[in-house]
Amino acid sequence: MGGPDGRLVSSSFCILLILVRFLVGHFLIIFAKLSYISAMTKLSVRHLLGIKNLNENDINTILDTATQFKEVINRPIKKVPSLRDITIANVFFENSTRTRLSFELAEKRLSADVVNFSASGSSVKKGETLLDTVNNILAMKVDMIVMRHSSPGAPHYLSSRIPANVVNAGDGTHEHPTQALLDAFSMKEKLGDLTGKKIAIIGDILHSRVALSNIFCLQKLGAEVMVCGPSTLIPKYLADLGVKIGHDVRQALQWCDVANVLRIQLERQQIKYFPSLREYSLYFGITKSMLDELDREIVLMHPGPINRGVELSSDAADSSHSIILNQVENGVAVRMAVLYLLAQQ
Ligand code: CP
Numbered sequence: 001m002g003g004p005d006g007r008l009v010s011s012s013f014c015i016l017l018i019l020v021r022f023l024v025g026h027f028l029i030i031f032a033k034l035s036y037i038s039a040m041t042k043l044s045v046r047h048l049l050g051i052k053n054l055n056e057n058d059i060n061t062i063l064d065t066a067t068q069f070k071e072v073i074n075r076p077i078k079k080v081p082s083l084r085d086i087t088i089a090n091v092f093f094e095n096s097t098r099t100r101l102s103f104e105l106a107e108k109r110l111s112a113d114v115v116n117f118s119a120s121g122s123s124v125k126k127g128e129t130l131l132d133t134v135n136n137i138l139a140m141k142v143d144m145i146v147m148r149h150s151s152p153g154a155p156h157y158l159s160s161r162i163p164a165n166v167v168n169a170g171d172g173t174h175e176h177p178t179q180a181l182l183d184a185f186s187m188k189e190k191l192g193d194l195t196g197k198k199i200a201i202i203g204d205i206l207h208s209r210v211a212l213s214n215i216f217c218l219q220k221l222g223a224e225v226m227v228c229g230p231s232t233l234i235p236k237y238l239a240d241l242g243v244k245i246g247h248d249v250r251q252a253l254q255w256c257d258v259a260n261v262l263r264i265q266l267e268r269q270q271i272k273y274f275p276s277l278r279e280y281s282l283y284f285g286i287t288k289s290m291l292d293e294l295d296r297e298i299v300l301m302h303p304g305p306i307n308r309g310v311e312l313s314s315d316a317a318d319s320s321h322s323i324i325l326n327q328v329e330n331g332v333a334v335r336m337a338v339l340y341l342l343a344q345q
Contacts, residue, residue: 042061042344043058043061043062043341043342043344043345044057044058045058045345046159046165046342046345047155047159047165047166047167047168047342048166048167048168048177048178048338048342049155049156049159049166049168049175049177050168050174050175050177050213050216051175051177051180051181051213051216051217051220052175052216054177054216054217054220055220056220056221059181059184059217059220059221061341062181062334062337062338062341063181063184063185063188063334063337065337065340065341066181066185066330066333066334066336066337067185067333068337069109069332069333069336069337069340070330070333072109072333072336073109073332073333073336078109079108079109079110079111080109080110080111081111082110082111082340082343083107083110083111083112083339083340083343084111084112085113086110086112086113086143086144086343087112087113087114087115087140087141087142087143087144088103088107088112088113088114088115088142088143088144088145088146088339089114089115089116089117089137089142089144089145089146090103090104090107090114090115090116090117090146090147090169091117091133091134091137091145091146091147091148092116092117092118092119092147092148092169093119093124093130093147093148093149093150093154094119094148094149094150094170096148096169096170097304097305098303098304098305098328098331099148099169099170099176099178099179099331100116100148100169102178102328102331102332102335103146103167103169103178103335103339104116105332106332106333106335106336106339107339109332109336110336110339110340112144112339115137115140115142117133117137130149130154130157130158131157131158131161131162134147134158134162135162138162138163138164142164143164143165143343144164144165144166144167144339144342144343145158145162145164145165145166145167146167146169147166147167147168147169148169148170148171149170149171149172150171150172151171151172152171152172152173152174153171153174154171154172155167155168155171156171165342165343165345167338167339167342170209171209172209173206173207173208173209173268174209174212175209175212175213175216176209176210176213176303177213177217178331178334178335178338179209179210179213179214179303179331180210180213180214180216180217180218181217181334181338182327182330182331182334182335183210183214183217183260183301183303183327184214184217184218184221185330185333185334186301186323186326186327186330187199187223187258187299187301189326189330190258190299190323191257191258191299193222194218194221194222194223195221195222195223196222196223196224197223197224197257197258198223198224198226198255198256198257198258199214199218199223199224199225199226199256199257199258199260200225200226200227200228200246200252200253200255200256200258200259200260201214201215201225201226201227201228201260201262202227202228202229202249202252202259202260202261202262202284202286202311203228203229203233203261203262203263203264203284203311204229204233204262204263204264204265204273204311205227205229205233205234205235205238205262206232206233206234206235206273207233207265207268207269208262208263208265210260210262210303211227211262214260215227215238215241215243219241219242219243224244225243225244226243226244226245226246226252226255226256227243227244227245227246228245228246228247228248228249228251228252228284229247229284230247230273230274230280230283230284231247232273232274233273233274234247249283249284249285249286249290250290253286253290253291253294253298254294256298257298257299258298258299258300258301259286259298259299259300259301260301260302260303261286261300261301261302261311261312262302262303262311263302263303263304263305263306263307263310263311264277264280264307264310264311277307277310280310280311281309281310281311284311285309285310285311285312285313286300286311286312286313286316287313287315287316288313288315288316288319288321290316291316291319291321297321298321299321299323300312300316300317300319300321300322300323300324301322301323301324301327302317302322302324302327303327304324304327304328306324
């Protein structure tokens with residue numbers, strides 16, 4: 001082994017050893033990355049029906065994934081092939097601007113095929129049931145349903161009867177989970193970790209699906225929540241959810257780091273909950289001067305659509321305190337994260 005042949009064998013062995021070590025190292029790095037991605041892509045649910053059904057890990061997984069998608073949609077080429085060959089139907093039985101367009105853009109940015117359904121102009125008007133309508137859409141080889149419906153629980157009802165993933169895009173006065181997720185994402189962008197942060201939800205709590213989803217989401221992320229509005233617009237059961245309850249909007253603004261202001265939902269109000277919009281605006285409306293007078297900067301949010309001059313003055317909505325359009329921007333990344341993660345289930 002001491003001659004030239006022996007030296008050749010030992011140097012070949014060294015090269016082989018280096019190669020094996022390189023390949024094993026490379027394999028371990030790839031394995032570690034794959035484990036990380038699969039850890040990032042696990043949700044405990046098959047459907048997104050509400051924030052109530054999610055755990056803290058699910059919420060953080062969605063928000064972390066949304067951070068990556070926000071980076072993607074700010075590139076010159078905003079599209080990724082993640083949901084190629086997946087078909088998604090946006091089934092809307094109630095009006096929407098932000099949620100519907102945001103879901104459609106999120107789906108297209110993920111390269112999914114998209115179909116849109118509106119109850120108005122459909123065979124629902126001829127008496128077709130919700131389940132028949134959705135089963136007919138699914139017969140056209142649709143994989144996922146994003147739905148908005150005026151009846152609380154409609155997406156839950158469907159999810160136990162159809163094979164596709166269901167995403168709740170707002171069910172009556174119950175939950176609006178993607179709104180709460182995009183709100184939490186937007187708050188975290190502004191304030192960092194939400195543990196111990198004080199969030200006031202101000203306005204028509206009784207008719208709001210955003211309020212309930214926000215309460216569940218923010219509490220799971222460790223924030224303190226106050227609801228504030230006329231006592232007629234705050235349901236009694238909220239006291240059992242561990243939120244503070246207030247009726248003085250100036251005190252709520254003094255207390256909070258974030259004021260999330262909700263729309264007065266006249267279309268859901270069958271009786272009068274306050275004497276007039278003018279009086280509501282006088283006692284509960286938020287103006288820019290109220291925000292400027294505070295001894296520290298707070299963040300102003302609103303899920304939209306805004307009733308300008310009722311819950312928010314125009315100068316407040318358009319002020320530097322407001323992150324209302326950032327919320328809308330973040331909605332696309334958050335919905336991309338939700339759809340991407342559910343498609344892995
Ligand atoms: N925030 C929200 O749900 O708005 P749209 O009703 O326009 O979808």
